[in-house]
Amino acid sequence: MKFTKLQGLGNDFIVVGGEERLPEHAAELAVRLCDRNFGIGADGLVFVLPSDIADYTMRIINADGSEAEQCGNAIRCVAKYVYDNALVDRNRTELTIETKGAGAQPVQLTLGDDGRVVQVRVDMGEPVLEGRLVPTTIDGNPVKDYPIEAEGRQFRFTAVSMGNPHCVIFVDDAAEFDLHTWGPKLETHPYFPRRANVEFVTVRSRSHAEMRVWERGAGPTLACGTGACATLVAAVLAGQTERTATVSLKGGDLLIEWNERNNRIYMTGPAEIVFTGEVPGNVLAKAGAR
């Protein structure tokens, strides 16, 4: 099985094209191939599949084998993958990528001098503050600055769905916060029936926030695109930033805009191909794949 390894701000993915549908062993494959010792190593395994409503469909499987509804850094990587590999008409720098959580998402490509994608602006759709995915309404109230307890420690969080669930918590110093202790405890908190991505945020100015993330199904990653979108939404709701701000992650910066006119979130950031390769049949067999 041929693959391409890509990364967006150090959030890294194994991207596989050429399949007609999601392989039945996708979860086992993700666990095996994302392993950083026994596999290729990545935060997730991404399949690029045909779509009836967009140029391509992206299916993202976390390193623990769970499928996510959406993934911001991966969608930028998929946009680069399909364009650089001429899987779309190369006269087009505006494409659409279908995701489980947000339908057909428009992406705008920025090309470098070599004619390859260097940056992608993604229409991430509207944030969801109410409803099904993440209980952003508890006792009928939108979950904004809401108390949550984990092993005797009290936090206050804002729940935002970007197609996938996010729990955003403001702390004094995100870069120094004990992510490894509190991230997993909050990821699996009973408030989140499908678990949640957990973002710890420090607002630095009206146009700049710093964020560290514990991702559902992947743990501490260097960057989370949907998490950066959720961070901006929570910071605007808290009156702490403007609707356009830079979110600084451990792996780098994303520009996030929450458009007041259409309520949609736009995320702009890089995507890079690291290497290509092929998984031999004996490794695939260990993951139960044919």
Ligand SMILES: N[C@H](CCC[C@H](N)C(=O)O)C(=O)O
């Ligand atoms: N772990 C996430 C999926 C990847 C999201 C993140 N890598 C991004 O860039 O948005 C989830 O289970 O919802």
